[in-house]
Amino acid sequence: MRQKVGTAINPRLLHRAKLVAKNERKHLNDIIEEALEQYLYGKKGTGDGETSIVKTTRGSIPSRLEVVKKILEEEDFFEV
Numbered sequence: 729m730r731q732k733v734g735t736a737i738n739p740r741l742l743h744r745a746k747l748v749a750k751n752e753r754k755h756l757n758d759i760i761e762e763a764l765e766q767y768l769y770g771k772k773g774t775g776d777g778e779t780s781i782v783k784t785t786r787g788s789i790p791s792r793l794e795v796v797k798k799i800l801e802e803e804d805f806f807e808v
Contacts, residue, residue, distance in 0.1 A: 749756045769783060
């Protein structure tokens with residue numbers, strides 16, 4: 729469940745965030761959440777065990793499980 733938060737923010741920063749939200753066809757809330765999440769995962773000791781790169785790239789290259797297993801089983805994969 730989401731929780732409402734009230735805060736004061738730099739007007740220029742808010743304007744830029746609104747432009748990003750409009751260009752990406754997202755809600756402003758989503759842009760702010762993503763930015764906060766990236767900031768917090770960048771800090772040591774604040775994550776939940778995942779590094780930020782893992783979380784942000786999850787699912788970016790969709791592939792079937794059997795294809796991934798086949799690639800990992802190739803000997804040349806580990807020599808790089």
